[in-house]
Amino acid sequence: MAHGDHSKPIEEAKEGKKTFLRLMSYLSCDRSLLYIIALLIIVSIISSLLGSYMLRPIINDYIIPGNIPGLFKILLLLAVIYLVGVIATYIEYRLLNKIGQRTVTRLRMELFKKMEILPIKYFDTHQHGDLMSRYTNDIDKISDVLTDSLSDLLSSALTLIGIICLMLYISPVLTLVSMITVPLMFLSAKLIVKQSKKYFKAQQEKLGKVNGYIEEMISGQKVIKVFGHEKKVEADFDTLNQNLRGKAEKAQLYSGMMMPIMQNLSTLNYVIITIVGALLAIFRGFDVGGLAAFLQYSRQFGRPINELASLYNNIQAAIAGAERIFEVIDEAPEPEDSPNAITLPHIKGDVVMKDVYFGYKPEKIILKGISLEAKPGEKIALVGTTGAGKTTILNMFPRFFDIKSGEITIDGISTKEIKRENLRQSMAIVLQDTHLFTGTVRENIRFGRLEATDQEVEEAAKLTAAHSFIKRLPHGYDTMLENDGANLSQGQRQLLNIARAAVANPAILLLDEATSNIDTRSELLIQRGLDKLMEGRTSFIIAHRLSTVRNVDRILVLEHGQIIEQGSHKELLEMKGKYYSLYEEQFK
Template structure:
């Protein structure tokens, strides 16, 4: 089954029961193994219960009469039965472990598939640490429950049914006595389940928030230290930590009640059966072997219920984790391509925006009636104060966000009528924030176009002035980068990002402050490389350093989500408007 195919058959969970059913739907993908496990489970339970039932003839026919020869044969039979049960349990556990891991692998694949198909706005609105917690903590809870608890749950449930049937065979009267405490057990369990379920969900959510805060503090530790806010960070963490502790205590307290309550009720049940059974032996002629077997089953009847109680923590934590995972899986993905969507071929790079309006919320528009046209191979610059909407325009072109109204065209095609993957392959984007993967320098550059040859990777690095510093690295292009390229300077990281865009060989270049983190000397070198890179390509550039866009074919001056001026550098300077003022302020 391909990643994501399984999602079609899932329904959104509303409570613990629905989540459990949904979790089970992942298990049934291994139907044949489950059938085999079911057979082995029946064999192991039959061996266990059958061995206990043989206590009745063992006592009545061999122990009381003193038939030691028959006793020896019966003991040999018991050993054979129990050995069969042991082998069945061993194979059953091996298969259950396999199914459990395969199920978790499917869930993890579905979660990752959905993450790759979620819109960018989802990641802007959710803590990365909380999302990571769903991959790690929540998935681990499910893994533990499936591999360690699933077999015990199935075995316990079938054992209860089997014991109840054999109890009826031995003595209906004692079975009725035993049933006196069973409703009390289930009533107690139901009350504890209702109380603790909400605390387990709160515990997992609090754990995700705590992990998210820790992740933020780890990535922002330099900022914390430079402003001396260690104490505030500790206080904030203490608040989250205390919240997690309180919710965990409540969840563990209520779930911890299950085991002692069940054990005490089970002991009460055993005492009642012993008293009534003894009276039946004395006054009604009930056989001693039958009483011994019934008492054995009474102990066994309480054991699976106690086991379910002991597994309760694991099961509730797994259900809470599964619900958090399904919350992500059920998120609305990026809008699907239209059935008639086309694939761009031989892209020339003509870009047009016509009366484009956009806002993250309908009541607050960020772009207000943006219109411009960029002919193929032209260089368009966007300038203006922070928050004017420049980066938002760049985000509209690859459809990271969909516009509210208006139209955006590439080579005359409405971008909504173009297949999204085809649209994005026609572009390369270099953002203000760099991101490098844990891999070699060579593979980080090649990420722009995975089929690029080593020669093309080196050519892209030379073009963007990255080759010289790469050659000085310990293993040159084979140097391994870790932790987002922490062993490189910020400027070097940006150079690799620009080289990545160069190797993609796109028709349209989107540069968002591409040289903002590069020193003046490197900027001169890279500007030459960028000029060569932009030849024959449509380029949209956001730049605060106006010196880098003097040769732009058209400069769009933005203010409050609108284009207030447009023209070449010389035209705008002569106009002595907003651009002229920005230019004067920068070179004052």
């Protein structure tokens, strides 16, 4: 987008046209049905215009002469013409609704597929509620246009052309008179549309922010209540809500102005034509039936112009939504695997980091020359104060983020040369923050490996001390979980997450504060389960409770993105360095 004020409106229009054409390309899969719909629209318009024109012969040839039998016959013909139009319109809307929903389904699916290949960084930097708004509000705007507005747009444009042609045929003089208000109509429409366009786009953006804030507040209700910040979040929401109201009011104001302005201009047009038409009938012998038909068309003349203008507003709202959807679709996905990337049939778990540097932002380096080595089956603990870089190191192994410099190898092969899918399937991660999906307990555990049998699921649960509490649930392994497992305790949710990692049967385990939300009794049970789980697997454990890492093979102490100490629990205590001071702080 250009920064100069003079070029901005042109560029916005250009982008709007580009977005609209791109949106229309999604209809190409149903091209044959579109041709049928276009034909039905033409049939519907012809029947409507022909029905209005029939007034001329009805008045001139049957009503004025008093031909009653002929009048009944022509009225029957008129009924047939209108019936054909009604049937064509009905079929047209059925087909259009079908195409519109198919197209929206494809668009929604493309958006979802793109979400699945976006890097983790994207979700860390965008409000989840705003993303949800694109799936709902923005898609709804597009759906409205595809299933309704587009056919109305085509119908209005063709109707307008048809009306002008028939008006010229009936009376060129009256047609010229009726054109007096047309420049005013188009000028009014242009000015209104120009203003409403920017407010519709702003409305969609503000709506996304409101939805994002609502989603955050729903997730954080406990925090809000415990700190007594209800009034503050209400005030913040009120600000966002008022901003949305302001943009929505202006968008609807300009959109709503269209109808009354067009109707008044249309009425003015009708009055002028009536006066001129009456004078022509009196002094020039213009037929009364022709005048009646012409007045009917002049009445209809303003409607398609009005519809075109109001439909343009709907289309602008859809384009604003489409732009937001295409923003996500056009986001750069995770970089593709290198052409020579390989699949390792069996990963042993020999993990090496060599002089790794990394920063989430280029100007702020988090990891500064990290080097470590873990032999297959070794247990490595990462300890240190908050912000030392422990979780960042874990994020490097599955390539959630790519390192700035240095190298990470698994079984002697750079992770950049291993296919991401293969690399990630060789690992299981258990985070401090649990996440459970809507579904049964069994399905949540099986998410670690979809082909796992019921027996393997139960064995994983037994291994991680989850089996005993699962059996006490109302329906055992078939108990339904909703809302991120809200009907379970925090500890039980974590047990299921650990069981999910166990059923994956990975070569490498990444445990980020896996036992931090577990009570002391459960922690002992889980620790035994984790010890069994870690047997023969390379494991990286982040722990603030130093009691949980006493028995690991090696402890790495991090500070400011560097490894400052390493050794066994006993060796580090004897060194009386950073680890010793951390240990003393916890167990004094």
